[in-house]
Amino acid sequence: MVVGDISTGTEVLVIGAGPGGYVAAIRAAQKGLDTTLVEKDAYGGTCLNHGCIPSKAYITGANLAYDAGNAEEMGIHADPAVDMAAMREWKDGVVDQLTGGVEKLCKANGVNLVKGTASFKDESSVRVAHGGEGQGSETIEFEHCIIATGSRPMQIPGFEFADDEVLSSRDALGLEYVPNRLVVVGAGYIGMELSTVFAKLGADVTVVEMLDDVLPGYEDDVARVVKKRAESLGIDFHFGEGASGWEDNGDAITVTTETEDGEESSYVADDVLVAVGRSPVTDTLGLENAGLETDERGFIETDEQARTAVEGIFAVGDVAGEPMLAHKGSTEGIVAAEVIAGEPAALDYQAIPAAVFTDPEIGTVGMTEAEAEEMGFTPVVGQFPFNASGRAMTTGHTDGFVRIVADEESGFVLGGQIVGPEASELVAEVALAIEMGATLEDLAATVHTHPTLAESVMEAAENAMGQAIHTLNR
């Protein structure tokens, strides 16, 4: 245990052990660099501890309980009882195993692990405060630094996460009970994923959203599939309303909203989940001591090599801007590490896929039809509805479709939008197609296993070519 301020040096210092940071640290160590990873909290960051992993665990549990309880049509009669505390324990077990794994992988690759909170002293050293009494601090000098401090949930005026009834996504993923009535503020992907979980587990869910639709950023017809299904699960949507405050009524709370025109509404609930976005953690790092600035939203600007404006300092993951997704951070982390190791690495991917784990899932990658047009392509589009997929029918989940966007002239695949069962997995093939410079014909001529959902990708490509077998062509 280090007491007092001693000083050490490292070739690569990584701040933050989320999917941006720990991946960067492992790759840097693999490249033979002396690497130190500082983490103030838990290995795996937001993603493993309070984000991707716990949310997906609950989604599995909620789906299983809900599906089994609603499968009379399949001849299955069940009335599952969910013990939320036990589900949480299972989730915690999954998280522990993964975060333990991250720590082990770091060590096995030779990464030096330091527990504490780092802040810049200058452009070549940080001070690491070891949490807890008498644990002191240390100074670490670095040749290269990778900032990967991630993001935190945004608060809105009148709603403090410190209050028991006001839940951040992190709080919601730690509940030991299912609220009877839950108000969710924000219909972005986190709000929609968690609304679906709680609705399936039996909560009366009301979603309040300032904008006029769910899942901003996704095309209307994609978002509509998810919204319709959410409504059929009993989720009540109120668009064009901003949450303005809440009060405690003893037994319950009342959440007040306001439209742009000042019209008020109020909703009685047990808890309110605020999921209105996340902001980068760049305000507690002493960036100014290193000569670094952020943009007005708090992001650190980086180039194709994940370099910041300051020589030797890199930024990856949520601090480096949108999309704030785990795999974007990991990709940047790998590039930063390889660049430091002197390799010709660059963020030259053509597309970053994104998934929303609602019911049904969404998986998108590359350009939409509108984006392709904007970029100067003449897009050709093919589509295949899951209700025409034999595999989808045998799973009982037939909402949604696969859409493939390509360049008419060359046939190159430019993008894909999938909403439906396993969309998060299916998008992987489209991502590979885009990266490889595959054409519609390449997708269509690749033999796809029957009966699979992945056949729908092939069918959508064939539809774009005017030669689909299982749909009528345009």
Place this chain on the structure above:
Amino acid sequence: MVVGDISTGTEVLVIGAGPGGYVAAIRAAQKGLDTTLVEKDAYGGTCLNHGCIPSKAYITGANLAYDAGNAEEMGIHADPAVDMAAMREWKDGVVDQLTGGVEKLCKANGVNLVKGTASFKDESSVRVAHGGEGQGSETIEFEHCIIATGSRPMQIPGFEFADDEVLSSRDALGLEYVPNRLVVVGAGYIGMELSTVFAKLGADVTVVEMLDDVLPGYEDDVARVVKKRAESLGIDFHFGEGASGWEDNGDAITVTTETEDGEESSYVADDVLVAVGRSPVTDTLGLENAGLETDERGFIETDEQARTAVEGIFAVGDVAGEPMLAHKGSTEGIVAAEVIAGEPAALDYQAIPAAVFTDPEIGTVGMTEAEAEEMGFTPVVGQFPFNASGRAMTTGHTDGFVRIVADEESGFVLGGQIVGPEASELVAEVALAIEMGATLEDLAATVHTHPTLAESVMEAAENAMGQAIHTLNR
């Protein structure tokens, strides 16, 4: 309604409306050819009516009921009751919708549909017998013919499917009850899929297999994952035993087996399912009248254009040889139709993926390590176990692994073997990689969504390159 023998002509005659035949007919019609499709039974063939689709429907139902009943660890308490007659009805509904869809698609594309049993009169005409009294027959003259009459389950001496207690796969997929005790003869993919279904639905399943392992044709470590899981579901395996006979004891039956050394065993059961393979339907077609021959197993030999030895006659699907898989048949059907239309089509795919929908699933495509060696490559292999996948852990299904086989020198991806959750879907990306001539680096550099099972494909590629993040490298 046609009575008596009248004569019509068609440019393309397709015999059999399974996935080989109906796909061929639709593509031929799309190419502007006057196309006639003769089917004696139900549209969609074995696959839609008695194969792929019904089996996958039951697998979904059995998985849901089983998983929900075994999820205490997740905090879900349920004791699902399965009404097999209702599950069958649901399955029938799925089948009806799909077969109705096939019929509609054929019509919409302009295919002439003829109900009846075709047999060759000579090398340019068939006689179609319309089933049922007074329906007569007709002669159809063709310029081109595509034979797609599929396959039927093999019988073994002493076991007649005509007997109630002796089930073919088709019979098993039509049961209105779950047998208390079921003996399954044959541990190939059909036997294993159905054993798993019935075991999960509560049957005591005993599998008898002449060979010494499950799933011949799959690598040992792949088959082992499925076998171990099957055993944990209570399935009792007996290898090296051939079923020699059975007798009815009134209340139950006794199935007798014999080892090579003549050692006998017997198993008491309610029903016995015989799933020992399928033979092509080529003996009832009057092939000799067209001058066509079959090999000793009954298959019709075809070339790269799906042509038989007789000018103008093509054969596709199960009649044209292994692998007897729906998507192989459809691919051949498309090629045959395009060749007839005068296009430069050919069966030039690099690999046909295959899936087994056991628990967990298997998905394979291209070469195994051993096959790559045989072909003169120096294979390099990477692997990723699903118990290290965050997504797999959140689904509660972590058995199995992804393996990627590549050529060491060039890095070209040669094959993939996946056993684990959604393996049937995940293999699609590997198939595209193989068809595109993608390298390990291409797979590794394609950004994969977190958290997904598809990340495991990327991780396996990275492992082969010696730079995996989430496993230790070799």
Place this chain on the structure above:
Amino acid sequence: PAESSAKGGRVFAAPSARRLARELGVDIATVEGSGPSGRVTDADVRQAAEAGEAGGETAE
């Protein structure tokens, strides 16, 4: 220098070809592709690198 053949900032080449271009100091956006629909292959990149050297152009 050749005009960029990339439309909308897109280069149609496999990730491995793009990496090879960086390794050899070739701006892949300027490479004429010989693959299907003009996809840029490894061979195209190598050829561009050799041509660049022969022409005395210094790679970036």
